[in-house]
Amino acid sequence: MRRVDSIASRLAGNWALVSWLLSALIVAAVAGMAAFLYLGPQGTDTALAGERFKIAVVYPDDPGSRQFLAGIRLAVEQVNAGNGLAGAQLDAAYVPEQPFTDRMKLTSVVERTLDLAGRIVADKDTMVVVGHGYSATAVPASAIYNRERRLFLATHATATSLSNLQFTNLFALQPNNADIARVMAHFAMSQGMRRFVLLSDNSGYGTETTKQFQSFIGQEGGEILYRGALSAEGRSIDDLLLFILDNNLFSVNEIDAFFIATNSMEDAGYFIRRARTLGLSIPILGPENLFATALEDVAGLANMHDVAAVSLYDEQSDSPVARQFLADFEARYGKRPDLLAAIGYDAIKLLDYIVDITGTRDTTKLEDKLRVMRYETPFEGATGMVSFDSNGLITDTDTFIVYHNGKNFEAVAKYRKPFAWHGSVTPPDSGRPSAIIKDYMR
Structure with a gap:
């Protein structure tokens, strides 16, 4: 043996x-x-x-x-x-x-x-x-x-x-990661989001998903205001948020949504919690791992309002x-x-x-x-x-976009895999946009 x-x-x-x-x-x-x-x-x-x-x-x-x-x-x-x-x-x-x-x-x-x-x-x-x-x-x-x-x-x-x-x-x-990023990018553009701040860790998961999202946003005519590290040596998440609030590259009012991708639920949860505490109420989009009770535990349930993820599971199915x-x-x-x-x-x-x-x-x-x-x-x-x-x-x-209402995630759009993209920002079989989301579209 x-x-x-x-x-x-x-x-x-x-x-x-x-x-x-x-x-x-x-x-x-x-x-x-x-x-x-x-x-x-x-x-x-x-x-x-x-x-x-x-x-x-x-x-x-x-x-x-x-x-x-x-x-x-x-x-x-x-x-x-x-x-x-x-x-x-x-x-x-x-x-x-x-x-x-x-x-x-x-x-x-x-x-x-x-x-x-x-x-x-x-x-x-x-x-x-x-x-x-x-x-x-x-x-x-x-x-x-x-x-x-x-x-x-x-x-x-x-x-x-x-x-x-x-x-x-x-x-x-x-x-x-490519499918996940494409679904979220397609959905975001369909909801009128055009300008994004992208943040990730340095893992293969974080960098690949973020690059894919950036590519698809570019193809649809969107704009990346800033792409950076969610967590980096020598800089805290609070430092990152202070930069977002006060810099010479873009204003907070220009941001339609954040996109974050990281293996760390602690970093993602802390970013969400601190962003909400500092008055950043704009949507925070991400891949499948944001649909996690562990993230809610770190961020705080109320702070999860307007966090969106990609999911195969629809709790309201x-x-x-x-x-x-x-x-x-x-x-x-x-x-x-x-x-x-x-x-x-x-x-x-x-x-x-x-x-x-x-x-x-x-x-x-x-x-x-x-x-x-x-x-x-x-x-x-x-x-x-x-x-x-x-x-x-x-x-x-079916693959869903799930959107948090401050209590739990709800499915607000549906895609069918394998995905059929036709160069349009209208999601296939997406249903009506959520009123929660519409409230945040400029």
Whole structure:
């Protein structure tokens, strides 16, 4: 049996592999009732009866993971209270990874991730990995899972380079940074926003998403008043806000909206809280990770007014599956779920769906079913219909702009993925603009 450290040391010490993985990151800019509510076999397949089906759930060891883990645990409980995975008991091992910041050396992050992934695949009983909290860790980890033939459901990572790897075992449960930025830019312009201040951290996630947003705004005829670092060595967020309030480049009255992209909920939350305290009430736009209760905790609920994000999950959805998920989550935890809670939940229910259909733990057969189900019967989860394109990217599903009203996020526009852009700033199938948003349009 291969030793744990033999895989980790061999991969971590292979600098050609590390260099390749770094290049990929740089390309990215560095209880039983819910069982009948999703499509497919409903607890009738017992091909794996009496077995245990082990998965690894990898999550950042920080407060921001609480909702994600809550969604995972709720789904695991429901699966095991029903038929299990084709009769097998679902055994989820929770594996923490070190929280990532843009101040870390990327080489160290890659080496540490290779070691973690190596330890996971050394357990031959673990056939599926769910999670990884960052593109910076999901990209290198995916190489290990591909080599060792483990199915990888990437719940957080949105780097465009993730799909460029073209690993057959890799499935991304969120749109990539380019799609996320394009949706938000298209929506902002459709609402009359034309002049923006862009702020990001120095991570690949932050810089890639911001660059994509800037590019799409430029294509639509918008203007970037300023682009800078949300957090930088030697300058505080308060210093940044003072510059925004008093500088020779632009006036506050010229700003239609901020766009912020960062891995740090602490920095994003502090910026929102201080901006509101200093009288900056204009919209604050961002990618998918702003739809997070962890952000509300840092910023303060009232200060979240006019914060917008991109999301696959619509809390107000009329879908029976989404409504049951919301009811179950609130009953179990006493709070509303956020985007990552829904995606974590769907990842487990998706696995249940395909194992029930195939009646196997063979990852090649599971991968094939995940790819072809787009043309057969897609899975329906809390986030809507889930299917994947040939690169393993989620497709044929609705993507929402969610807007915070000071109490919770509400969906105010809807896009259909794959997106069809026609050179117009009118969002496809967006519905009527929110009155909340109109109040802030000049």
